Amino acid sequence: MSAAEFITKMAPLAVADMRKSGVLASVTLAQAILESGWGTSELAVNACNFFGMKASLSGNTWPSAWNGATYTKDTGEQKENGEHYTVTAAFRKYQDAAASVADHSAYLTGAMKDGKKRYEGLAGEKDARAAITIIKNGGYATSLDYVEKIMNIIDKYKLTAYDAGKEEVEGMKGIKIMLDAGHYGKYNRSPANGAYYESDFAWKFHKLLKAALEKRGISVGTTRDAQANDLALTTRGRKAAGCNLFISIHSNAVGSGVNNSVDYPVAITMVNDDKTTIDEESKAVGERLAQTVAQVMQTRQQARTYTKQSSNDRDGNGIFDDEYYGVLHGAKSVGVPGIILEHSFHTNAAATAWLLDDNHLQQMAEAEAAALADYYGVKQTPGQAAEEKPGASDAAATWYRVRKSWEDSKSQVGAYRVKDNAVKNCPEGYSVFDETGKAIFTNKAEDQAATSWYRVRKSWEDAASQVGAYKVYDNAVNNCPEGYAVFDAAGKVLYRNVSVSVHEVKKGDTLGKLAKQYGTTVDAIVAANKAEYQKISADHIVIGWKLKV
Numbered sequence: 431m432s433a434a435e436f437i438t439k440m441a442p443l444a445v446a447d448m449r450k451s452g453v454l455a456s457v458t459l460a461q462a463i464l465e466s467g468w469g470t471s472e473l474a475v476n477a478c479n480f481f482g483m484k485a486s487l488s489g490n491t492w493p494s495a496w497n498g499a500t501y502t503k504d505t506g507e508q509k510e511n512g513e514h515y516t517v518t519a520a521f522r523k524y525q526d527a528a529a530s531v532a533d534h535s536a537y538l539t540g541a542m543k544d545g546k547k548r549y550e551g552l553a554g555e556k557d558a559r560a561a562i563t564i565i566k567n568g569g570y571a572t573s574l575d576y577v578e579k580i581m582n583i584i585d586k587y588k589l590t591a592y593d594a595g596k597e598e599v600e601g602m603k604g605i606k607i608m609l610d611a612g613h614y615g616k617y618n619r620s621p622a623n624g625a626y627y628e629s630d631f632a633w634k635f636h637k638l639l640k641a642a643l644e645k646r647g648i649s650v651g652t653t654r655d656a657q658a659n660d661l662a663l664t665t666r667g668r669k670a671a672g673c674n675l676f677i678s679i680h681s682n683a684v685g686s687g688v689n690n691s692v693d694y695p696v697a698i699t700m701v702n703d704d705k706t707t708i709d710e711e712s713k714a715v716g717e718r719l720a721q722t723v724a725q726v727m728q729t730r731q732q733a734r735t736y737t738k739q740s741s742n743d744r745d746g747n748g749i750f751d752d753e754y755y756g757v758l759h760g761a762k763s764v765g766v767p768g769i770i771l772e773h774s775f776h777t778n779a780a781a782t783a784w785l786l787d788d789n790h791l792q793q794m795a796e797a798e799a800a801a802l803a804d805y806y807g808v809k810q811t812p813g814q815a816a817e818e819k820p821g822a823s824d825a826a827a828t829w830y831r832v833r834k835s836w837e838d839s840k841s842q843v844g845a846y847r848v849k850d851n852a853v854k855n856c857p858e859g860y861s862v863f864d865e866t867g868k869a870i871f872t873n874k875a876e877d878q879a880a881t882s883w884y885r886v887r888k889s890w891e892d893a894a895s896q897v898g899a900y901k902v903y904d905n906a907v908n909n910c911p912e913g914y915a916v917f918d919a920a921g922k923v924l925y926r927n928v929s930v931s932v933h934e935v936k937k938g939d940t941l942g943k944l945a946k947q948y949g950t951t952v953d954a955i956v957a958a959n960k961a962e963y964q965k966i967s968a969d970h971i972v973i974g975w976k977l978k979v
Contacts, residue, residue, distance in 0.1 A: 433587065433711075434807025436468045440480075441592050443531045448593070451535035452553035456589035457561050458531060460580045463587075467710045477501035477523040481534040485520040492540025495532040499523035538565065558584050558593070583707060605806045606649040608670035610757060611636045612680040612770070614660045617960065622688045622779040626786055632679045633657040635773070635791050639679070642799035646808055660964065667760020667768060674806065675715060676761040676768030680961075681776040681785060684926075686954040691924045693778045694731035695723035698770035700758055701737045703751050711767035715805055721849050722801045723773055726794050727784055732853070741976075756962065829865055832856050836867040883919060886910050890921035935975045941968060944979055955979050 440462055444455035465482045466474035473479040477499075485500045500520040524530040541548040549568040555561040562580045565571070573579065584590060611632040618628035640650045651673065653666040670676035684692050697716030700709040713735060720733035744752035744759055753759035761768030773794070774781035784790050802808075830852035834841040843857065852862045853871050862871040884906035888895040897914065900906040906916045907925050915926040933944060941952045952968050958978045959966050971977070 433468060433714075433805065436463065437587065437589075438807075439469075440527065440531070443528050445592055445595055447531050447535050449595075451532075451539050452555075453535045453538055454555065454558055454561050455592035456558050456584050457565070457580070458535065459587075459589050459592060460558075460562075460583040461534075462531075463583050464579060464707055464710075468714050470710075470714060472503055473501065473521055477521060478526055478530055479522055479524055480527060480530045483522045483530070483534060483537065485522055487537055487541060491542055492536050494536055495529045496522050496524065538570075541568075543569075556593070558590060579707060604649070605647075605808055606651065606673045607643060607802065608651045608653065608673045608676045608761075608766070609636045609640055610653040610666050610669075610676065610678040611657065612678050613960070613964075614654065615658055618681075618683065618776065618957065620776040620782045621686060622690075622777060623782045623786065626776055626782050628681050628683075628776055629657065631681055631773070631776075631785055631791075634788075635795065636679045638791055638795035639798055642795040643802065646799055646803045648799075648803065648806070648808060663756025663962070663964070664760035664763070667757040667762070667766075668764050670761045670766040670768065671764035673766050675711075675802075676757070676766050677719075678757045678768070678770045680770060680772045681774060681781075682772040683777045683957065684775060685777065686951065686957050687777065688779060689775070689777045689926070690779055692731070693727075693729045693774050693781050694734050695720045695727065695729060695774050696734045696736065696772045698755060698758070698772070699735050699737055700762060700768060701739045701751060701753055703762070708762065708765060708767040712769055715767065715802070716769040716771070718801050718805055719769065719771055719798055722797050723771070723794065724849075726797045727774055727781065727790075729774055729781070732849070754962075830870070831863045832860050833863060834860055836863050836869070884924070885917045886914050887917060888914055890917050890923075933977050933979050935971050935973050935977060937973055939971065939973075941971060944977070 437459065440459055441455065444458040444462075447453065447458060448455040462469075462480040465471070466480040469475075469480065473482060479501065483496075499522070501523045502518065502520050504518050522530075522533065524533065538549050539547075539553045549564050549570070552561055552564045552568075555564065559577065559581055562577045566576045570576075611629070613629035613632055615629055616627050620626035620628075636652065640652065643650050651669065653669045654661055666678070667676060682696060697720040699716040700712035703709050716735050717733075720735055723729075724731075724733035738754035739750070740752045740754045740759070741750075742752070743750055745763070753762055755770060757770065758768050773785060776782045776785065829845050830849050831845045832843050832852055833839065841860070843860065845852075849862065849870070856862050856871060856873045858873050860873055861869040864870055883899040883901065884903050885896055886898045886900070886906055886909060887893065895914070897911065898906070898909050900909070903916070903924070910916050910925060910927045912927050916924045918924055933939075941955055945952050945955060955977060956966055956968060959975075963972075963975055963977075965972075966975075966977075
């Protein structure tokens with residue numbers, strides 16, 4: 431769910447509740463945003479619980495909209511000394527969002543402790559910071575910087591407008607996005623088609639995306655003014671200061687050779703950080719864009735998102751929660767959510783051919799711009815809507831419904847904008863349907879059409895190394911350890927999970943020595959590390975670099 435969609439859905443509920451309870455609508459909205467991850471949290475999706483309300487709270491002595499249903503999950507807590515820990519707890523399950531809002535405010539205004547109201551003075555408080563301080567001091571949250579996190583959301587999305595009784599959202603004004611062409615010069619030539627360079631694609635596409643975004647009234651900056659110019663990774667990320675989003679444009683690779691079995695788009699999003707909410711925004715927009723790429727390119731595999739945490743304390747604060755990727759680390763250092771968007775794999779011949787077609791790139795730019803405009807609630811003018819090519823915004827407009835069958839609408843357990851979210855929340859025996867009623871995913875024990883097994887082994891000849899055999903290809907891939915591969919019934923490799931080691935460069939090391947030591951090639955080591963160390967070459971490495979081999 432996008433920021434605009436979430437606020438559109440929740441603002442009328444928060445305003446209506448404010449008129450009854452006296453709890454500021456801005457506070458209710460900001461707490462729901464933070465605690466439900468814009469409505470994407472496990473509790474929000476499965477229990478309609480947008481505030482992390484536990485089943486047992488202050489003796490449950492206040493009049494409540496909760497009907498007693500519960501949902502059990504693990505939850506993170508924090509001690510006063512900053513130490514984090516995890517507990518298993520029962521949470522309230524509501525029939526709808528309105529009940530969740532009503533019960534949350536009923537608790538805040540009615541919960542008692544030692545004969546006194548736990549949050550005395552909250553009802554009727556007109557200052558958002560004062561209200562949040564009352565809530566924090568009453569023991570609502572264990573996070574030490576809870577007040578600042580809530581206030582950052584209120585300020586960023588101008589939520590105090592709803593404290594005056596406004597119920598409609600008009601769309602966020604002044605949206606600015608920083609685009610980063612992922613590589614400079616001539617870099618990452620495709621082994622599947624010598625005409626393709628990742629750097630050429632990134633440069634061409636980021637200009638197309640810039641134009642498509644600007645057509646929708648979104649302001650766009652770029653990290654470099656020429657393809658030949660190099661710039662440090664973190665510097666590129668920091669260029670996003672003052673923006674709403676940072677996007678680094680890439681295509682992906684599997685090893686250094688052709689691999690036609692892997693084509694999924696991926697958005698690398700920010701590592702979870704308890705002190706900010708930008709990681710949640712990064713994941714939300716990353717899921718949307720990765721899914722958009724998958725739909726436009728019609729990739730065989732579903733879009734994915736992932737994060738990667740650095741093994742070093744990059745910002746020197748003693749907490750190991752920093753980004754592995756320099757551009758994301760740079761963006762986070764200036765408080766801007768960011769993603770690295772991989773447009774399928776240029777080691778896949780079909781994907782490479784698609785990315786070499788300028789008409790395809792224009793179509794992709796329009797679709798991504800439409801998805802971003804939809805996410806930020808930027809409305810088109812009638813003229814812009816008329817110019818929009820048919821189908822260009824389909825990826826952003828589609829709902830995916832989870833039901834037992836298309837005809838059985840009463841069995842629906844959810845509707846999602848992002849296909850991956852629908853798939854993740856699809857119970858056994860249910861299917862995900864698009865808006866035409868076509869089933870695009872079914873949660874079943876095995877593929878109905880499967881006639882053979884997918885075997886996971888180190889090599890086809892080494893049958894003793896087999897760790898599993900699966901009827902479903904994705905199950906085989908998901909259970910394929912590093913150093914193993916997925917084989918079809920004829921022994922053909924369909925997917926290989928390349929084992930990766932990390933070698934810290936020491937005095938006397940050369941790439942030739944490392945290639946021989948790890949059984950790989952100099953070119954493969956250079957390709958695997960170019961994103962992190964852009965100065966690496968066949969004859970240049972630096973002591974202290976941690977190379978993937």
